[in-house]
Amino acid sequence: MVQYLSGTENKPMPPATPAVEGGAKNDHVQALSFDELILGTESDIPSQFLWPDEEKPSLDAPELVIPTIDMGVLWSGGDPLALSKAAEAVNEACKKHGFFLVVNHGVDSELMDKAQEYMDLFFGLQLSEKQKAQRKLGESYGYASSFVGRFTSKLPWKETLSFQYRPDAPNIVEHYLVNRMGEDFRDFGRLYQEFSEAMNKLALELMELIGISLGLDQAYYKDFFTENDSILRLNNYPPCQKPDLTLGTGPHSDPTSLTILLQDQVGGLQVFADEKWHSVAPVPGAFVVNIGDTFMALSNGIYKSCLHRAVVNNRTVRKSIAFFLSPKLEKPVMPAAGLVNAANPRRYPDFTWAGLLEFTQKHYRSDMQTLDAFSKWVEEQGSNKEIIT
Ligand code: OGA
Numbered sequence: 001m002v003q004y005l006s007g008t009e010n011k012p013m014p015p016a017t018p019a020v021e022g023g024a025k026n027d028h029v030q031a032l033s034f035d036e037l038i039l040g041t042e043s044d045i046p047s048q049f050l051w052p053d054e055e056k057p058s059l060d061a062p063e064l065v066i067p068t069i070d071m072g073v074l075w076s077g078g079d080p081l082a083l084s085k086a087a088e089a090v091n092e093a094c095k096k097h098g099f100f101l102v103v104n105h106g107v108d109s110e111l112m113d114k115a116q117e118y119m120d121l122f123f124g125l126q127l128s129e130k131q132k133a134q135r136k137l138g139e140s141y142g143y144a145s146s147f148v149g150r151f152t153s154k155l156p157w158k159e160t161l162s163f164q165y166r167p168d169a170p171n172i173v174e175h176y177l178v179n180r181m182g183e184d185f186r187d188f189g190r191l192y193q194e195f196s197e198a199m200n201k202l203a204l205e206l207m208e209l210i211g212i213s214l215g216l217d218q219a220y221y222k223d224f225f226t227e228n229d230s231i232l233r234l235n236n237y238p239p240c241q242k243p244d245l246t247l248g249t250g251p252h253s254d255p256t257s258l259t260i261l262l263q264d265q266v267g268g269l270q271v272f273a274d275e276k277w278h279s280v281a282p283v284p285g286a287f288v289v290n291i292g293d294t295f296m297a298l299s300n301g302i303y304k305s306c307l308h309r310a311v312v313n314n315r316t317v318r319k320s321i322a323f324f325l326s327p328k329l330e331k332p333v334m335p336a337a338g339l340v341n342a343a344n345p346r347r348y349p350d351f352t353w354a355g356l357l358e359f360t361q362k363h364y365r366s367d368m369q370t371l372d373a374f375s376k377w378v379e380e381q382g383s384n385k386e387i388i389t
């Protein structure tokens with residue numbers, strides 16, 4: 001069997017090398033926590049954060065042209081022409097790079113502001129406090145800074161706090177935060193519970209529009225994702241003395257299905273389209289939406305899950321909040337029959353989100369080839385045979 005993780009590169013490697021990076025970390029860096037690093041005035045950033053020349057960020061990337069979708073087109077009594085125009089704009093953007101903006105989305109602006117403000121209540125804590133929610137190796141939820149991950153090079157200049165969200169698990173976000181952080185985090189937990197619920201509602205509405213945009217029934221993807229196992233992630237990118245040498249989030253495609261991103265007004269999101277990096281400028285009150293690998297498979301490759309990254313700056317902290325919609329763990333992922341034909345035959349094997357999650361958590365560092373590499377892995381393992389429909 002081919003093993004995918006070798007060092008930090010996704011290349012085949014000799015079987016003796018462990019598939020997951022672990023122990024061997026640089027002593028100097030390990031002795032220094034991310035908190036100490038970002039608070040320090042050291043202008044020499046540790047080598048683990050330096051990116052090779054060909055991957056170093058371009059801080060003045062041209063702006064990506066993306067449509068702004070008014071979600072009001074979905075409301076009853078709406079204008080059918082406006083709806084079909086919006087669906088067409090979504091179709092065009094998703095075939096190209098998978099990114100678009102949404103406005104008039106119905107998410108309360110006060111909730112959006114609070115979701116960004118409350119982040120400071122957590123990320124401003126002492127490291128020992130944040131570590132009460134420490135994310136362990138191989139886990140998807142909790143607090144993580146670069147040093148607890150499985151990689152030792154090309155580290156991201158950020159810290160994150162992630163929660164599981166499932167619509168069928170009442171108050172799951174609130175309970176998680178109170179369990180890990182204590183009763184003082186009840187209001188904080190409630191706020192992100194409420195925010196996750198708003199994101200889930202918007203994600204399902206987006207799935208209606210996306211269904212229409214692919215010529216399917218309006219309810220097709222909405223029904224598919226009504227039960228889901230999603231993630232809410234708070235990204236905190238501290239200022240960096242050498243923003244031209246490092247990245248807040250390295251180039252990756254989202255393995256999940258649909259991402260709804262709330263970025264603050266600082267800017268830093270970049271997308272690789274037409275062979276170069278473009279920036280996605282912040283628009284007050286709007287969300288950035290993008291297609292993930294799982295949806296690329298669900299659309300039989302018609303909609304693209306595109307490489308993107310986040311750059312940092314030396315002036316100010318940048319914050320973003322991402323909701324990653326994903327199917328139930330064991331639900332079979334396969335394209336709608338209407339999207340498979342002689343001109344566009346099946347691109348990917350049947351799989352489950354559980355399988356892709358395991359692959360990206362344990363065997364592979366997400367990049368532009370994730371879905372192809374995963375498909376090969378599934379085929380090698382014959383695990384598609386085990387899916388019970
Ligand atoms: C992500 C991501 C971009 C950003 O969290 O997957 O791509 O701007 N974030 O924070």
Ligand code: NI
Binds near residue numbers: 253254
């Ligand atoms: Ni992403």
